[in-house]
Amino acid sequence: MSVDEGLYAWVEEALEPMGPVTMRRMMGAAVLYLDGVIFAVLDESEIWFKSDGETDAVWDGEGCGRFTFRAKDGRTETMNYRSAPSDVYDDAEAMRRWASLGREAGTRAASTRKKR
Template identity: 35%
Template sequence: MDAAAIEEMFQGLGPVTIKRMFGGKGIYHMGSIVALEVRGEMLLKADEQNAPEFAAAGATQWAYEGKKGNPVKMPYWSIPEDAYDDPDVMAKWVRLAYQASLRAG
């Protein structure tokens, strides 16, 4: 995903900074990381407070295979499908990601 597409996705939150990391990209708003792009998939930050809302919307939590073959769950979730067609819905999810980022410190 190019920078213009990412900026459009996050327009409901405000300006973002995009940094390369882990073979993907980190998306920051006001100095806090709110999302990762990993292998072409955008993942939004969530925490124990709002992860249930992501799960209820059909999002999936990102995990990678650890050294012993066990999945290691990360605090990033896929974006619910309906958000891609509606900027207002996307704005809701990116704001939730920013709130989780603020709570994480």
């Protein structure tokens, strides 16, 4: 797996008004940060936005599936990331709207970890 550099450039361009986007490569994908907060993952040419219990209904309403993968023991696992709606790939306003939800979920997740 590799990260689509053109897609990353598009994310940076579309989200520039919201703050700096940075990328950290991990296991063939890349974690994206907006102003230092995890908000999405790039996996090949797909964007997966961070989600949580507060935003799940919004993602479900748009038909955005949950990130799933097969664990080493064969079980199917899920993570709190949702597939991006198709309009984020060519509409900067849509990208900002959905990235904002991802950043909100990322902020809440970081806050929860600090409390532990």
